[in-house]
Amino acid sequence: MSLIARQPGAAHAPADDAFVTEQLRPFLTDLLAREQAAWEEQGAPWQDPPELLLAYLADGKALRPRFCYWGHAIAGEGTGPLLVRAAAALELLHAFALIHDDLMDGSDTRRGRPALHREISRRHRAHGWAGDPDGYGRAMALLIGDLAFALASRLAATLSPAALSAWHRMIDELVTGQFLDLAGAARQDRSTEVARTTTLLKSGRYTVTGPLRLGAALGGLPELPPGLARYGDLVGEAFQLSDDLLGVFGDPRRTGKPVGEDLASGKPTQLLACAADLLPPAGQALLALTGTPGFSRADIAELTGELISCGARDHVERKARRNVEAACAIVDDAALPPRVAAALRALAMAATHRHR
Amino acid sequence: MSLIARQPGAAHAPADDAFVTEQLRPFLTDLLAREQAAWEEQGAPWQDPPELLLAYLADGKALRPRFCYWGHAIAGEGTGPLLVRAAAALELLHAFALIHDDLMDGSDTRRGRPALHREISRRHRAHGWAGDPDGYGRAMALLIGDLAFALASRLAATLSPAALSAWHRMIDELVTGQFLDLAGAARQDRSTEVARTTTLLKSGRYTVTGPLRLGAALGGLPELPPGLARYGDLVGEAFQLSDDLLGVFGDPRRTGKPVGEDLASGKPTQLLACAADLLPPAGQALLALTGTPGFSRADIAELTGELISCGARDHVERKARRNVEAACAIVDDAALPPRVAAALRALAMAATHRHR
Numbered sequence: 144m145s146l147i148a149r150q151p152g153a154a155h156a157p158a159d160d161a162f163v164t165e166q167l168r169p170f171l172t173d174l175l176a177r178e179q180a181a182w183e184e185q186g187a188p189w190q191d192p193p194e195l196l197l198a199y200l201a202d203g204k205a206l207r208p209r210f211c212y213w214g215h216a217i218a219g220e221g222t223g224p225l226l227v228r229a230a231a232a233l234e235l236l237h238a239f240a241l242i243h244d245d246l247m248d249g250s251d252t253r254r255g256r257p258a259l260h261r262e263i264s265r266r267h268r269a270h271g272w273a274g275d276p277d278g279y280g281r282a283m284a285l286l287i288g289d290l291a292f293a294l295a296s297r298l299a300a301t302l303s304p305a306a307l308s309a310w311h312r313m314i315d316e317l318v319t320g321q322f323l324d325l326a327g328a329a330r331q332d333r334s335t336e337v338a339r340t341t342t343l344l345k346s347g348r349y350t351v352t353g354p355l356r357l358g359a360a361l362g363g364l365p366e367l368p369p370g371l372a373r374y375g376d377l378v379g380e381a382f383q384l385s386d387d388l389l390g391v392f393g394d395p396r397r398t399g400k401p402v403g404e405d406l407a408s409g410k411p412t413q414l415l416a417c418a419a420d421l422l423p424p425a426g427q428a429l430l431a432l433t434g435t436p437g438f439s440r441a442d443i444a445e446l447t448g449e450l451i452s453c454g455a456r457d458h459v460e461r462k463a464r465r466n467v468e469a470a471c472a473i474v475d476d477a478a479l480p481p482r483v484a485a486a487l488r489a490l491a492m493a494a495t496h497r498h499r
Numbered sequence: 500m501s502l503i504a505r506q507p508g509a510a511h512a513p514a515d516d517a518f519v520t521e522q523l524r525p526f527l528t529d530l531l532a533r534e535q536a537a538w539e540e541q542g543a544p545w546q547d548p549p550e551l552l553l554a555y556l557a558d559g560k561a562l563r564p565r566f567c568y569w570g571h572a573i574a575g576e577g578t579g580p581l582l583v584r585a586a587a588a589l590e591l592l593h594a595f596a597l598i599h600d601d602l603m604d605g606s607d608t609r610r611g612r613p614a615l616h617r618e619i620s621r622r623h624r625a626h627g628w629a630g631d632p633d634g635y636g637r638a639m640a641l642l643i644g645d646l647a648f649a650l651a652s653r654l655a656a657t658l659s660p661a662a663l664s665a666w667h668r669m670i671d672e673l674v675t676g677q678f679l680d681l682a683g684a685a686r687q688d689r690s691t692e693v694a695r696t697t698t699l700l701k702s703g704r705y706t707v708t709g710p711l712r713l714g715a716a717l718g719g720l721p722e723l724p725p726g727l728a729r730y731g732d733l734v735g736e737a738f739q740l741s742d743d744l745l746g747v748f749g750d751p752r753r754t755g756k757p758v759g760e761d762l763a764s765g766k767p768t769q770l771l772a773c774a775a776d777l778l779p780p781a782g783q784a785l786l787a788l789t790g791t792p793g794f795s796r797a798d799i800a801e802l803t804g805e806l807i808s809c810g811a812r813d814h815v816e817r818k819a820r821r822n823v824e825a826a827c828a829i830v831d832d833a834a835l836p837p838r839v840a841a842a843l844r845a846l847a848m849a850a851t852h853r854h855r
Binding site for chain 2: 199290
């Protein structure tokens with residue numbers, strides 16, 4: 144179901160819904176079925192990875208393909224096979240990013256279900272296979288992430304040079320952002336600068352600006368108009384700020400992941416960078432404990448309260464809302480076809496009205 | 500230093516040595532320096548992954564680039580920038596494969612030194628960073644493997660369509676082979692069929708036939724002559740059989756990795772498939788214990804002895820030698836330029852005269 148359709152009051156966006164359900168999903172199903180057949184031809188008596196990857200792909204909101212679709216619509220009419228391939232590459236890339244991210248963070252849940260490595264450990268136990276089930280789950284999930292990336296790269300290599308350049312830039316930004324996420328937590332960096340760069344690269348560029356740029360390049364616009372690149376960075380940042388807030392203050396039954404993991408590991412989020420400015424001494428002492436083994440569930444709960452009372456939560460919420468307003472103003476000023484403008488506004492608003 | 504130059508008595512192959520030292524290495528150094536600069540421009544205050552990846556790349560034997568070089572020489576004279584890019588893509592792909600393989604197998608050493616994830620854990624401890632050092636080492640190594648794959652894919656995307664098709668085929672075979680390696684161990688599969696397919700895909704195709712095919716495609720031969728594809732599969736299999744033997748009977752001071760890991764995890768090697776045919780009942784009982792927590796160091800030593808006395812070691816050694824003889828006969832029969840034929844014979848012989 145569409146992200147948009149889930150938001151009460153938000154506009155429906157049937158064009159990208161139709162693109163996702165009628166073109167993207169069948170393309171992915173067919174691609175993975177052919178991959179499985181290729182494995183069989185190679186002599187593999189089992190083909191778990193393409194099977195598991197297909198099931199994994201069925202679950203997403205297809206947010207990046209939607210932005211790619213609308214980036215293409217900025218440049219021209221129609222869709223065409225290259226747009227579907229690009230959208231499929233984005234979904235595969237996102238599966239790769241999520242699967243490896245859960246391994247890197249040691250996260251056991253995703254979208255309200257066991258993370259892929261946990262699900263594979265469970266199967267290992269159920270089959271009574273040899274070796275350590277947890278080690279097997281992690282190894283196999285790592286490999287399925289690699290397969291997703293390999294398939295994404297194979298699709299991307301067939302795109303136009305301008306689109307391919309947008310693709311490589313996006314991946315470079317994703318990897319750099321992911322590194323800053325890990326390295327910032329290890330170094331317990333609380334600078335606004337690192338938090339903003341991490342957010343921009345890991346989420347803004349990767350979730351919104353990159354897919355928009357990719358779609359526009361496929362439509363014949365080698366450069367995204369500067370206003371729309373700004374729109375992408377603003378909406379992407381708002382999306383990540385909302386994600387950071389959900390990770391601390393969200394309802395685990397709706398987000399599908401436990402709260403407090405980001406606090407426990409001391410991720411370099413803008414929420415914590417803001418808290419480093421605003422917290423009173425007792426809160427600062429708690430903040431300094433994040434990322435250490437001594438940081439308990441009770442500390443998470445206490446720091447969560449401090450983040451509210453010092454005003455950090457309000458600050459981040461306001462910033463996300465202001466980003467969305469600024470992004471919508473850019474769309475209003477740009478001379479876009481009305482259906483494109485409406486869709487970009489709706490997607491921007493959805494970024495801060497998230498439950499998961 | 501060249502693999503060939505290290506083998507006493509084997510012919511020198513100065514052309515591929517010169518290619519590796521004068522073209523490939525400087526290309527990789529420059530690529531990683533530019534990558535590091537790009538990270539800095541993106542606002543990353545630290546750039547550990549490109550730095551660590553460059554150091555990692557300095558260490559290899561560049562075996563796959565050599566086969567690629569000679570595959571290209573089959574098709575024509577000269578080298579050119581595309582051949583260097585393809586060779587660099589192969590080295591990056593191999594770094595990705597080794598780094599992720601060590602994570603999947605939980606191997607703590609590589610080339611006589613700590614595996615990358617162990618080295619990064621050590622740095623984490625030395626810096627006194629926050630969080631679990633081992634978890635950080637695994638997460639960062641995973642990401643550096645992803646970076647290597649991303650850079651390899653970026654280079655490969657610029658190759659000709661025929662070369663790109665050889666590239667994608669090779670990656671598909673690598674991922675399938677790696678899956679069979681993990682899945683075969685978990686299922687404790689002892690069939691010759693699975694062991695042979697795993698060897699062929701994970702090593703034969705990936706180490707020899709794929710790089711040869713890639714080089715030939717770049718040189719203008721869209722299909723590798725069937726004889727040379729057979730040469731590649733034979734030599735690649737011999738290379739893997741020698742690797743399997745070194746993993747059980749090798750000298751850890753020379754191989755740089757502890758012996759017995761493959762036995763402890765019960766990898767689906769041809770050595771164990773052969774043992775399943777030849778071992779007497781006591782040995783079979785030991786073989787059935789591989790991959791279980793009850794399999795001790797003493798069991799490894801005992802099974803190692805049984806593999807010798809039942810004849811499995813001799814069988815595998817003979818098979819590797821026969822492969823090399825058959826591969827050299829193919830080279831003799833093919834109408835190849837003499838310097839190409841000499842290099843392919845020397846590389847084939849080196850495959851079974853390995854110490855590491």
